[in-house]
Every structure is written in C-alpha cells, then in structure tokens.
Amino acid sequence: MKFNQYCLDIFCPKMPYDLTIMVDDCFVIKKAKINNTCSKFCINTKNKKLKIFARYNKQIVCKTIYLNNNSCENICVNFLFNTKLFQRTFNTIFLCDANYGFPVLRAMLNFGSKISN
Amino acid sequence: MANYNVTIINGSGSQTMETGEYTVSAIYAPGYDMSTLAPATYTATSTSSTGEFTISASGTLSIIFNETGEEGGNPINFGSVVMTNSTGETQYGEVVKIDSNGLATFNNVPYGSTQSAYTLYFKQLTSDDNHNIYPNVFAVGMGDQTQTEYIENTLKSVLQNFTLTDANYAGLPVYNAGLKFEGDDTGE
Numbered sequence: 001m002k003f004n005q006y007c008l009d010i011f012c013p014k015m016p017y018d019l020t021i022m023v024d025d026c027f028v029i030k031k032a033k034i035n036n037t038c039s040k041f042c043i044n045t046k047n048k049k050l051k052i053f054a055r056y057n058k059q060i061v062c063k064t065i066y067l068n069n070n071s072c073e074n075i076c077v078n079f080l081f082n083t084k085l086f087q088r089t090f091n092t093i094f095l096c097d098a099n100y101g102f103p104v105l106r107a108m109l110n111f112g113s114k115i116s117n
Numbered sequence: 118m119a120n121y122n123v124t125i126i127n128g129s130g131s132q133t134m135e136t137g138e139y140t141v142s143a144i145y146a147p148g149y150d151m152s153t154l155a156p157a158t159y160t161a162t163s164t165s166s167t168g169e170f171t172i173s174a175s176g177t178l179s180i181i182f183n184e185t186g187e188e189g190g191n192p193i194n195f196g197s198v199v200m201t202n203s204t205g206e207t208q209y210g211e212v213v214k215i216d217s218n219g220l221a222t223f224n225n226v227p228y229g230s231t232q233s234a235y236t237l238y239f240k241q242l243t244s245d246d247n248h249n250i251y252p253n254v255f256a257v258g259m260g261d262q263t264q265t266e267y268i269e270n271t272l273k274s275v276l277q278n279f280t281l282t283d284a285n286y287a288g289l290p291v292y293n294a295g296l297k298f299e300g301d302d303t304g305e
Contacts, residue, residue: 042288087135089136089163090132091159091167093148094129095125099225100200100209102202102209104128104227106125107145109139110121111119
C-alpha cells in the first residue's frame with residue numbers, strides 16, 4: 001500500500017488551541033499548539049482514517065475524516081467551539097452579618113463544583 | 118471544573134467567573150459560624166452580576182449601664198442602645214432595650230479571641246430620667262463567646278432655685294449667705 005499526501009486546511013476561530021492529528025485511531029502524527037485561525041498541514045499516510053482533535057480552554061472537538069486514497073487532496077476542517085460554555089463575567093459578592101446587617105470584616109468564600117452551565 | 122476562592126474585605130469582593138451555577142461555602146470567616154453561610158448556591162450569568170450572602174455568629178454580649186461603668190454600680194432603670202459603625206452614623210440591627218437592671222443583651226454577635234478580638238461599636242440612644250446617656254460611640258472588643266461590659270451613665274444635674282429670707286422679718290432677703298447640701302448618693 002502506497003503513501004498518499006493529504007493537505008488539511010484547518011479553520012478554528014478560537015486560539016491558541018492544541019491540535020492533535022491521529023491516524024488509525026491510535027498513532028499520533030502531529031501535535032502542536034496553534035496560534036492561527038487558518039492553518040495548513042500536509043501529511044503522508046497510507047491509512048484510511050484521520051482523527052483530528054482541537055482542544056481549546058478545556059473543550060475538545062474531534063473530527064473524523066475517511067481518506068479516499070487520492071494524493072494531494074485538500075481537506076477542509078472547521079472547528080467550532082461552544083464559547084458560551086466558557087464565557088466569563090465579572091461578579092461582585094457581598095457578605096453581611098445575618099443578624100445585624102453590617103459588612104463582614106474579613107472572609108473567604110469558595111465557589112466550587114460548578115453545577116451547571 | 119471551575120472553582121474560585123473569593124476574598125471578602127469589609128463586606129465585599131469580586132471575581133471573574135465562568136457562567137453557570139456554583140455551590141458556595143465559607144472557608145475562612147473569623148468570628149463566624151461558617152456553616153451558616155446562605156444561600157449555598159450562586160449563579161454567574163452572562164452579564165455582570167451581584168451575589169448577596171449572609172453569615173451568622175453565636176457570641177453573646179451583655180452591656181450593663183450603671184453609674185460607675187464598673188461591676189457593682191447602681192444601674193439605670195431603662196433606656197435603649199443600638200449597634201453602629203465606628204462613627205455612629207449607621208445603625209445595624211434592631212434597637213435593644215435596656216431593662217430595669219441596666220442590662221442590654223446582644224445575641225448572635227461575632228467574636229474573636231483574646232489576642233484578636235472582634236470589634237463592635239454601639240451607641241446609647243436613651244436613658245432613664247435621672248441619668249445622662251453615654252455621650253460617645255463606644256467600642257467593645259469581643260474576645261470571648263460570652264462577654265459583659267459596663268458603661269457609665271452619670272447622674273443628671275438639674276438646676277435648682279433657692280430663696281433665703283430672714284426668719285423674723287418676713288420677706289427680708291438675706292444679703293449674702295452660703296448653704297451646703299449633702300446627699301446620700303442614692304440618686305433619689
């Protein structure tokens with residue numbers, strides 16, 4: 001089985017993101033941090049299947065591409081993230097005495113275990 | 118998973134947070150029972166938002182108003198006192214009545230330790246007819262869970278007018294004299 005070259009045009013509006021290209025479900029052939037919205041990578045493989053992972057801010061999107069054995073084929077891949085999932089807003093927190101209403105002098109509150117989005 | 122510790126200084130703090138719903142707990146609140154923090158959840162919305170929390174303490178402060186400002190002094194009969202800020206301009210909580218033993222009790226106040234007391238401020242609003250209210254905002258350092266403080270209410274001095282006339286010639290005012298009045302210090 002011969003090697004074919006495939007060129008990937010990858011679009012990802014969020015950056016920097018971590019790109020991982022895998023063939024045959026287990027062999028990583030490229031792993032990089034990408035700082036461009038549009039990127040182009042050419043790979044040589046004799047495998048029939050590519051998996052491309054983009055990781056941005058804890059969110060991972062995976063694309064599976066089945067190769068058709070044609071060399072020099074351009075493959076377009078778009079990664080879109082749910083940015084609302086990671087939207088950050090400014091929050092002001094007030095802490096008062098429950099019985100008298102005066103502001104508590106010093107304290108630290110933990111906001112943890114995010115329940116839902 | 119998002120997790121934030123927010124420092125509160127003088128009643129407020131701020132934090133940029135991912136939107137979503139969070140469980141909230143107190144991990145540091147000197148003088149307070151951290152398990153009483155309420156509410157226990159907070160929702161960070163897609164716009165800047167505000168969270169209002171309360172926390173409760175379990176100290177008890179007894180303030181006795183009497184004529185010496187020390188243990189054993191003659192107490193006032195009634196009056197009122199309120200917790201304030203350090204200047205006395207802002208009142209916190211309900212006005213507390215002073216009873217017939219001169220006692221006003223503040224429950225659920227924060228307290229620290231002997232080395233690091235929690236300072237609270239109070240202002241006396243009224244006293245009985247025979248005593249002057251304590252004129253200033255006074256501070257109490259709560260170093261123990263249960264504490265008693267004494268505040269002085271001096272006896273009122275009321276202007277009295279006297280006449281002194283000759284006993285044999287009615288209406289003849291004595292030209293110049295000095296009278297001495299000695300009381301029994303009971304205030305009655």
